[in-house]
Amino acid sequence: MNSPRWSSRLGLLFGAVGAAVGLGSVWRFPYLAGANGGFVFIAVFVLACLAFGAPVLIGEIALGRWARRSPQTAAGSIAASFGYSTRWNIVGWTGCIAGFLILTYYTMIAGWVLAYVWFFASGNYAHGAAAVVARFQAFVADSRAVSLWQLAFFALVAAVSARELNRGVEWANRWRAPALLAILLVLAAYSLATGDVARGLRFAFAPDLSRLTPTVVLGAVGQALFALGVSAGILIAYGAYTPPGESLRRTAVVVVGSIFAVSLLATVVIFPLTFRYGLNPAGGPELVFQVLPIAFAEMPGGRVIGTLFFALLALAAFTPSVGMMEPWVAWLSERAGLTRRTAAVICLAAGWLLGQGSVLAFGRAAHWHPLRGIAHLAGLNFFGLVEFLSANLLMPLSALLVSVFLGWRMGRRMPASELSGLSPTSQRILLLALRYVCPVGIVIVLIAGFGA
Numbered sequence: 001m002n003s004p005r006w007s008s009r010l011g012l013l014f015g016a017v018g019a020a021v022g023l024g025s026v027w028r029f030p031y032l033a034g035a036n037g038g039f040v041f042i043a044v045f046v047l048a049c050l051a052f053g054a055p056v057l058i059g060e061i062a063l064g065r066w067a068r069r070s071p072q073t074a075a076g077s078i079a080a081s082f083g084y085s086t087r088w089n090i091v092g093w094t095g096c097i098a099g100f101l102i103l104t105y106y107t108m109i110a111g112w113v114l115a116y117v118w119f120f121a122s123g124n125y126a127h128g129a130a131a132v133v134a135r136f137q138a139f140v141a142d143s144r145a146v147s148l149w150q151l152a153f154f155a156l157v158a159a160v161s162a163r164e165l166n167r168g169v170e171w172a173n174r175w176r177a178p179a180l181l182a183i184l185l186v187l188a189a190y191s192l193a194t195g196d197v198a199r200g201l202r203f204a205f206a207p208d209l210s211r212l213t214p215t216v217v218l219g220a221v222g223q224a225l226f227a228l229g230v231s232a233g234i235l236i237a238y239g240a241y242t243p244p245g246e247s248l249r250r251t252a253v254v255v256v257g258s259i260f261a262v263s264l265l266a267t268v269v270i271f272p273l274t275f276r277y278g279l280n281p282a283g284g285p286e287l288v289f290q291v292l293p294i295a296f297a298e299m300p301g302g303r304v305i306g307t308l309f310f311a312l313l314a315l316a317a318f319t320p321s322v323g324m325m326e327p328w329v330a331w332l333s334e335r336a337g338l339t340r341r342t343a344a345v346i347c348l349a350a351g352w353l354l355g356q357g358s359v360l361a362f363g364r365a366a367h368w369h370p371l372r373g374i375a376h377l378a379g380l381n382f383f384g385l386v387e388f389l390s391a392n393l394l395m396p397l398s399a400l401l402v403s404v405f406l407g408w409r410m411g412r413r414m415p416a417s418e419l420s421g422l423s424p425t426s427q428r429i430l431l432l433a434l435r436y437v438c439p440v441g442i443v444i445v446l447i448a449g450f451g452a
Contacts, residue, residue: 013246015238016061016255018176018319020229023109025262026184026313027288030270032223034281037211038203041220042267044212046260048224052441054256055433056230056399058248059406062418063091064239070330071096071236075405082413091401092236092327098394099232099324100347101386104355106324107157110317111149112289113310115139120296120306127297129277136289143356143363150359151352153314157321158348161329162341176319180312184265187292187309190299195272203281204267214445221445222392227259229320231398233327240330247421285383325351358383393446400442407434 033041067074076089119125126135140146191200225231266288273291274281283290296306325347332343361368361383370385371377380388406414411431419427 013251013254015241015319015323016057016229016235016251017258018323020227020255020320021180021258021262022316022320023106023113023313024223024227024229024320025259026180026266026316027109027285029223029227029263030266031282031284031287032219033204033267034271034274034283034287036216036219037208038271038281039205039207040209040212041216042204042264043207044217044220045224045227045263048221049228049256049259051433052221052399052438053224053228053230054252055430055438056225056402057228057235057255058252058419058422058430059402059434060095060230060235061239061242061248061251062414063402063406064236065242065244066239066415066418067236068240070240070334071233071327072331073334074236074240079405079409082410084409088405088409091398091405092233094394094401095231095236095398096233096327096331098390098398099234100328100351101354101390101394102226102232103321103324104351105358105383105386106317107154107321107351108146108150108355108358109285110153110314110321111146111151112140113314113317114153115145115149116289116293116310117307117314120293120303120310123303125293125297125303125306129279129294132293132297133279133290136286136293140286140362141366143359146359146362147356150355153317153321154348154352154355157318157325158344160318161322161325161347162344176312176315180316181262181265183305183309183312184262184269186305187269187295188265190295191269191272194276194295194299196275197272199275200270200272201268203275204271218392218396218445221442222395225395225399226391227263228255229323231395231402232324234320234323237326237330238323244417245420248419249421249426251421358386396442396446400439400446403434403438403442407431407436407439411435 029045033045063074063078064071067078069077071092073089073092075091076086079088080086116125126132191197229235270287270291271281273295274283274287277291277294279287279291281287292309293306296302296309299305325344328347329340329343332338332346333340336343338346357365361381366381368381369378370382371380377385377388416427419430422430
């Protein structure tokens with residue numbers, strides 16, 4: 001495949017951070033931590049990032065750079081060059097399917113964010129905890145409005161996906177992350193100054209091992225993979241665009257460090273304010289839309305800060321969305337010979353249509369449980385089911401397949417040139433992690449989580 005290239009050696013770094021630091025850290029992490037015991041979830045999340053996420057992250061980038069193909073065909077093409085079956089393409093397919101399923105509801109959440117940009121910019125936002133909660137519940141139940149906001153966001157993603165790589169994604173990532181970080185720091189300072197800091201931080205960081213369960217561990221591992229942008233085809237695609245010589249060690253350190261910083265900052269922002277206003281820390285996906293608007297409505301200049309925050313959050317959602325679409329745009333271009341524009345339109349149509357199931361799950365289909373006959377999944381509506389299957393099943397499974405393929409099938413066949421930035425000792429540690437730590441740990445987590 002004649003793939004495009006990042007315009008500079010920092011391109012991969014910006015792309016990887018842009019794929020990772022998004023709604024997964026600012027929106028998803030706080031509500032999962034709140035629903036899963038605070039400290040124990042955060043502790044397992046950190047360990048999972050280091051033990052599973054970082055090795056798979058490096059492995060996926062190296063795999064993409066080695067194959068120079070779309071993620072769906074990368075592993076199979078490498079395997080075929082050594083006389084093995086092209087069925088190893090399942091390595092990429094699993095992650096790409098997970099990424100596409102996530103994209104169908106991720107863009108819905110991003111549509112919520114866009115709507116809140118408009119609410120604050122126009123001054124049409126609620127005041128007081130009860131009014132804010134009621135406003136949000138009424139908005140998400142309006143499926144037609146949410147669907148249109150989702151379509152607007154999806155169309156922006158498709159428009160950039162249709163363009164060349166460095167004219168859209170790479171440029172946006174160069175200034176988006178620092179701006180989002182600056183706003184988070186301002187909000188963290190406000191939360192610490194005005195929120196119930198003692199209860200909020202005790203909930204988030206005080207050890208309570210009684211809350212540690214297989215389900216919590218499974219959720220934390222899924223969030224680690226989700227937050228790092230691995231197991232969704234993104235980094236394999238981005239790796240294919242990377243010139244030789246880019247340091248994988250530096251990329252891994254910066255991405256993991258960015259995830260830790262933003263996730264913990266979001267936790268510091270959310271929980272002191274949650275307890276101050278008497279809201280439920282296990283409030284679910286809507287937590288960030290019920291807590292922050294209350295704070296914005298009360299703080300000086302809150303209308304401006306609220307507008308800016310949700311605008312930056314929309315931008316934070318933007319680059320991961322482009323990343324999750326990229327494997328499918330690349331595959332359609334490679335296999336069907338379509339232009340990037342046509343491929344992007346096809347992805348837009350398919351993703352938006354499937355996403356209507358998640359939109360309706362907050363409205364008239366909130367109580368429809370598609371798999372009510374399966375005990376472990378009986379209580380999940382369409383949104384909950386898609387989120388669970390993509391983040392807690394397909395993403396860990398994709399990480400497992402990447403580990404097995406690179407650690408066992410390829411092993412020492414992987415060229416040292418594709419592992420630039422790693423010393424010989426680090427390369428041996430990476431191989432051991434991909435062979436033993438990642439597969440064994442992920443299998444244990446999956447068995448324990450689904451047996452719980």
